[in-house]
Amino acid sequence: MPSAYHPLTEEEAVQYVRSKLPGFFPSDAQLFSREIGDGNLNLVFRVVDASTGRSLILKQALPYARVVGESWPLTLDRARIESEALKVQGKLAPGLVPRVYHSDEDLALTVMEDCSDHIILRKGLIARKRYPRLAEHMAEFLARTLFFTSDLYLSPEEKKARVRRFINPEMCKITEDLVFSHPYYDADTNSFNPLIREDVEAVWKDGDLRREVAKLKESFMTCGQALIHGDLHTGSVMVTEQDTKVIDPEFAYYGPMGFDVGAFLANLFLSYASHEGQTADSEERAAYRQWLLRTAEDVWNGFLERFCRLWDEHVKDEMWSAPGYRDAYILRLLQDSAGFAGCKMMRRVIGLAPVADLETIEPPEVRAVAERQALRIGAQLVLRRGEMRCIGDITELVRREGGAE
Numbered sequence: 001m002p003s004a005y006h007p008l009t010e011e012e013a014v015q016y017v018r019s020k021l022p023g024f025f026p027s028d029a030q031l032f033s034r035e036i037g038d039g040n041l042n043l044v045f046r047v048v049d050a051s052t053g054r055s056l057i058l059k060q061a062l063p064y065a066r067v068v069g070e071s072w073p074l075t076l077d078r079a080r081i082e083s084e085a086l087k088v089q090g091k092l093a094p095g096l097v098p099r100v101y102h103s104d105e106d107l108a109l110t111v112m113e114d115c116s117d118h119i120i121l122r123k124g125l126i127a128r129k130r131y132p133r134l135a136e137h138m139a140e141f142l143a144r145t146l147f148f149t150s151d152l153y154l155s156p157e158e159k160k161a162r163v164r165r166f167i168n169p170e171m172c173k174i175t176e177d178l179v180f181s182h183p184y185y186d187a188d189t190n191s192f193n194p195l196i197r198e199d200v201e202a203v204w205k206d207g208d209l210r211r212e213v214a215k216l217k218e219s220f221m222t223c224g225q226a227l228i229h230g231d232l233h234t235g236s237v238m239v240t241e242q243d244t245k246v247i248d249p250e251f252a253y254y255g256p257m258g259f260d261v262g263a264f265l266a267n268l269f270l271s272y273a274s275h276e277g278q279t280a281d282s283e284e285r286a287a288y289r290q291w292l293l294r295t296a297e298d299v300w301n302g303f304l305e306r307f308c309r310l311w312d313e314h315v316k317d318e319m320w321s322a323p324g325y326r327d328a329y330i331l332r333l334l335q336d337s338a339g340f341a342g343c344k345m346m347r348r349v350i351g352l353a354p355v356a357d358l359e360t361i362e363p364p365e366v367r368a369v370a371e372r373q374a375l376r377i378g379a380q381l382v383l384r385r386g387e388m389r390c391i392g393d394i395t396e397l398v399r400r401e402g403g404a405e
């Protein structure tokens with residue numbers, strides 16, 4: 001750990017900002033600081049000038065996982081990765097991530113644009129809000145960040161230099177454990193609704209499912225296709241009706257593109273399952289579920305259109321231009337996305353770090369209905385990913401497996 005490192009207090013966050021970003025606030029401004037972090041890992045301070053309302057976010061990594069405590073030590077290098085990834089993404093997808101004002105490797109922190117006029121997408125989805133521009137923005141973010149960081153665009157030398165910069169072994173290990181291993185056996189970290197124990201035990205005994213998840217785990221560990229966000233769930237996206245910001249890329253590394261696409265789709269499908277479990281008016285609930293699936297389709301179709309356009313404009317390598325290669329690449333990406341989406345759904349039902357979409361459903365009997373749906377959808381996405389030919393096949397599967405029991 002760098003000797004200068006210590007976790008800041010709210011007061012120290014103010015002093016830090018005054019000394020390192022002297023022009024940001026007037027020197028006589030009265031600054032207020034509050035720690036607002038609600039994620040699993042880090043401190044997040046919001047510093048505000050009360051008289052003008054001008055503000056910023058200072059995010060600092062702790063040397064352990066906040067959600068567990070000091071017994072789970074964690075690399076501070078994730079703050080460097082997050083800062084660098086935000087800068088790369090900000091260049092490739094301008095306006096779709098918070099601007100970085102300042103980074104400090106010794107204190108493991110990033111000072112960035114305050115997006116507090118946005119809300120965390122997961123909260124919006126729980127409240128059944130619709131976001132008309134979300135699909136377009138996510139399609140743009142995914143297409144541009146994945147295409148321009150891959151071998152399709154970069155020279156082999158530049159690509160490998162970037163792979164080196166974004167080696168992120170400790171954060172990848174968390175995903176390898178929590179997404180691809182622990183949910184598939186009786187691991188200590190698992191935590192699930194006791195009412196679905198039979199369904200969870202069926203997952204643990206399902207040899208076909210475990211074999212297919214093992215293949216996806218191998219792909220996560222070995223396929224360095226592009227600089228991926230690495231944790232693109234709906235808690236990592238902040239929204240207004242008109243705007244979208246992707247935050248929190250501390251899990252970024254060179255991995256399979258389908259892991260990002262799949263993560264986002266998975267969280268729309270988790271929301272889909274969660275609205276089955278709610279007790280609100282059924283017509284409104286059904287209409288909202290349709291909006292979620294339409295959004296998933298629009299994300300993929302928007303992504304596909306942009307990705308193909310970028311391919312046609314920028315791909316120069318003789319071999320990447322071989323007949324049928326682009327279509328084969330995209331089909332594999334769709335099928336990978338389906339498989340990764342399945343894993344990301346099952347981990348949120350069985351493993352550590354559940355999602356509020358499901359966790360907040362009361363009583364537990366109603367929650368269990370939604371959780372079983374999520375498990376069924378997740379398992380079928382993994383098992384049948386090779387049959388998926390277009391996004392409609394995926395949403396059809398979600399509709400079928402997400403029906404009443």
Ligand SMILES: Nc1ncnc2c1ncn2[C@@H]1O[C@H](COP(=O)(O)OP(=O)(O)O)[C@@H](O)[C@H]1O
Nearest residue numbers: 038039040041042044057098113114115116248
């Ligand atoms: N740039 C930002 N602007 C406004 N709020 C933010 C910003 N970054 C993070 N937050 C708030 O802090 C919370 C935790 O941030 P996040 O980056 O997800 O932390 P963690 O890595 O611990 O999960 C978010 O849910 C959001 O409420």
Ligand SMILES: CSC[C@H]1O[C@H](OP(=O)(O)O)[C@H](O)[C@@H]1O
Nearest residue numbers: 039040041065067178231235353
């Ligand atoms: C102990 S880390 C668990 C879990 O938390 C991360 O999410 P976030 O930082 O957005 O809260 C990530 O999904 C990890 O798998």
